[in-house]
Structures are given as structure tokens and as C-alpha cells.
Amino acid sequence: MTYPWPGGTRAAVCLTIDFDGESPYLWRSRETRGPAVGELEQRRYGPRRGIENLLAMTDGLGLRTTVFVPGWIAEEYPAQVAAAHERGHELALHGWCHEPPTGLTGDELHDTLDRAARTLAGVSGARPVGYRSPSWDMTAGVFPVLRSLGIGYDSSLMGDDRPYEVDGVVEIPVDWSTDDAPYYRYVGGDPRPPTPTGPILDAWTREIAAAKAHGTLCMLTVHPWLSGRPARVAVLEELLAPVVADPELCTPTVRELAEHHRAQAGGRTVSLDALGRPAHD
Ligand SMILES: [Zn+2]
Secondary structure: OOOOOHHHOOEEEEEEEEOOOOHHHHHHOOOOOOOOOHHHHHHHHHHHHHHHHHHHHHHHHOOOOEEEEOHHHHHHOHHHHHHHHHOOOEEEEOOOOOOOHHHOOHHHHHHHHHHHHHHHHHHHOOOOOEEOOHHHOOOOOHHHHHHHOOOOEEOOOOOOOOOEEEOOEEEOOOOHHHEOHHHHOOOOOOOOOOOOHHHHHHHHHHHHHHHHHHOOEEEEEEOHHHHOOHHHHHHHHHHHHHHHHOOOEEOOOHHHHHHHHHHOOOOOEEOHHHHOOOOOO
8 A cells, every 4th residue: 555645745754863962871871980981072072063064954955854852962952952943843852861761660751751841842832742762762651651741653663664553652663774873873892883974875875765666754863973973964965955856755854744644544553462561551
């Protein structure tokens, strides 16, 4: 069955920015942190430089994105997060300090996301309506928590390459193949160097061409501390300029795509029982 993409287009390409900065490192090392500052500084490149480089590129293309922002980042770097909002990008939830939901009780997840939603609302004037789990770590119990907070969509699972629904929440699926982290993330001592830009441009160009041929979603996920470096931004611009110019492709924000899906009849629906036993009940 052909998915009815917005505007009668053949396929969708979403650019999403996971604005992690230092938050995953701070959470991971919260009980063991020593004097090392190397990875912290490496990650601070995101809020200091990378986010502006990415926003300048998307401004040039006229492309709007969804920015998934840990609440801690919005509190620590309000000017950078406000800049994304003021330039037309959607802000959405990504934990408080990038805590994976598998390590939280339902109440803890609710409270961290509510705190993050209030912080993002303080920047943009409106509570976010979307969520992406840190590291795409998920449990079935996340969905009732999202519903209780009025969150209408999630973007963390890989069970389809078109929007679907889980427990009344629209799922806009992701894919490790079009996430920059497996290619670029290198924090010293890793067994392989970062992937060069050329192979990524080649691989992601093929992903977009395949999405167009098959009528699917290409969900691109980039991190300012990784893809915000100049040569990598240049490659994203080279990749996305023909996408924006192609009338057969749409480039909605994730919220826009979720609302479009909600307005359609049919589509795949997954129950919590089918997904897995809720961990937070
Ligand atoms: Zn993240």
C-alpha cells in the first residue's frame, strides 16, 4: 500500500537535530566523574558552534527541522535553543539530562519530561508535543507516560519506514543507518576513526533515492557536536539542497508529519501488549 505523504508527494525526508551537548556524558558519569574534561569540551562544540552552523545551513535552504532538546540543555544554553525556535524549527522532548527510560520508574520519567516540557515552554512559549528517547532506548511503559503529558508523537522506534501508531501515540520511525552518531562519534581510544564525509554523502544520497523509489520516510538524525563541524555541514547542504528542490519529496517537521498521519484513516497500529510488557505499570 502506498503511504499518502503530505501534498501528494512520493516520499518524506525529515531532518532532525538531537541537541545533546554534554548531557549524555553528564548522565553516564554522574556517580563516577573524574577530572577529565576532554569529552565534555568535545561535546560543548555542539552548543558553542555546531548548532549555529547547522541553523545557518538550514536557513540557507529554507528547511525547517525538529530539534530534540534535553531540558538541561535548554536551561544551560537558552539563547541557542531560543534561536532554533525563533528561526522556525520545532522544539521537542529528549529527556532532562538524556536519561534512558529503561533506567527510570514511570514516575521518574513523567517528572523529568514534565520538567523538560516546562523548561522548553519557557523558551518557546508553548509546551512541546513530541518526544524522542535518549539513545532510542525505549520501553512499552513510555507510551502511557507520554499520553499523560499530552505528548502526541514519539520518534524513537524502527518498526516501519512510514508513520504508525503505538498505544494512541503516533510513531515517526527512525533508523540507525541515517543517524550520524554511528559514523562520526569518536571520543578517543575507539577502535576505528570517524567515517569521512564522502561515504556518508554517498550512503545517505542512496537512502533518499531508495525512500523516493519505495514511498518511505528517510529520517535523518544529526547531532550538533558531531555534524556541526564545517565539512560535515557542507555535506549536509550538498545532500539536502536537491531534496528541498524536488517537488516529489516533502520535508515536514516531525510534528507536521505526525499531525498529517493523525488526519489519515488506517495505517499500522501496535498495541502495548504486542510491543512488550509495560515496565512502568
Ligand atoms: Zn540524544
